[in-house]
Amino acid sequence: MKNFGLISLLFVMSITVWSAVYTIPSDSVAVVQRFGKYLTVVSAGLHVKLPFGIDRVSIVPVKRQLKQEFGFKTPGATDPYQSSTEQNGLQETQMVTGDLNAALVEWVVQYRVSEPTKYLFEVRHPSQTLRYVSESVMREVVGDRTVDEVITIGRQEIESEALVKMQTLSTKYAMGISIDQVQLKNINPPKPVQESFNEVNQAQQEKEKLINEARRDYNKVIPLALGEKDQRIREADGYRLKRINESLGDVARFNALLSEYSKAPEVTRRRIYIETMEKVMPSIKSKIIIDETTKHVLPLLNLDTSGNGQPKGAQK
Structure with a gap:
């Protein structure tokens, strides 16, 4: 015992x-x-x-980052609220955009437990409530945008706006949760129209490609044409200044000649005549000079010389 x-x-x-x-x-x-x-x-x-x-x-776990996945499931997850069930997984991703088109949106919410007492006592199932809040906010944000914005250029803006609204509702409901990040994953059109949508995207990409090529050619040709234009303008301006200066020089030379002519008309006239003949005579190949005062039988002088320096027909 x-x-x-x-x-x-x-x-x-x-x-x-x-x-x-x-x-x-x-x-x-x-x-x-x-x-x-x-x-x-x-x-x-x-x-x-x-x-x-x-x-x-x-x-x-207040120092561990937790996450919830919408539209897909990571294998080996231990949190029952981390991923959607097979029954409502597709329903979570089906959304209507602002232009009345449909899209399949998959996203991830990363969060931390910031206030343990609120997390345990203020809300009955805080993780499940967070899933409802996340889905509601994402549908609201996606519903304010067109399908092109959702799929292409509006992803970052959607993530930022969804993060702010999720955190606001989490604080309002006293869930004791801090939202760290909202990240969009795959965004696709519904399966019946995916092929057509891909063709539209391909055409859009081809359009952007052609636009970029045209801009590249534009940036290549236009500066060259502008350079040639500036060069032509400078050449024309130089030619203009040259002709003006030549004209001013001719005027000055003519005025000087006129002044000398006024002083001695006969001498100036004779000098001009001689200078002119000096310029003209070398360009004339056959030269015959007639002197009216001579008394010879043939009053002419043949200056057209042969290659040996003597007049044509002359004998040594």
């Missing part, structure tokens, strides 16, 4: 120690309740509580 009592005592003590000692991971805190009433928040490490269910400990 004594051995049985000792064994029983040891068994009770073991159960007491087992139910009184607990460990909190480094990325979590523990919310302690005594008889169901909130008592305190305990940090990471080894701790002791009242055994036999008097104190109840709820471990909350």
Whole structure:
């Protein structure tokens, strides 16, 4: 009997120690309740509580980043609210855009537990509520934009606006959650029109390609043409200045000649005549000079010489 009592005592003590000692991971805190009433928040490490269910400990991962996936599922997930079920997975992604088109939107919400007491006591199922909030906000944001914005250029704006609205609702509902990031994944049109939509996108890309090529040719040809234009303008301006200066020089020379002519008309006339003949005569190949005052039979002088420097027909 004594051995049985000792064994029983040891068994009770073991159960007491087992139910009184607990460990909190480094990325979590523990919310302690005594008889169901909130008592305190305990940090990471080894701790002791009242055994036999008097104190109840709820471990909350406050330093770990959690996520929820919409439209797809990561294998091996332990959180039942991380991914959608097979029944409502497609329903979550089906959305109507602002221009009354349909799109399949997949996204991820990354969040942290910022206030453990609110996370445990203010909302019955905070993770499930966050899924409802995320889906509602995403449908609202997508519904304010066209399908082209949703699929192409509006992704970053949708992510930013959805993040702000999700955080606002989480704070309003006192969920104790901080939204870190909202990230859009795959966005596609419904399967019956995907092929046609891809053709439209391909045509749009081809259009952009042709526009870029035209801009490249434009940037290549136009500066060259502008350079040639400036060169022609400078050449014309130089020619203009040259002709003006030549004209001014001719005028000045004529005025000087006129002044000399006024002083001695006969001498100037004779000098002009001689200078003119000096310019004209070398260009004339056959030259015959007639002198009316000579008394010879043939009053002419043939100046057209042959290659040996003598007049044609002359004998050595």
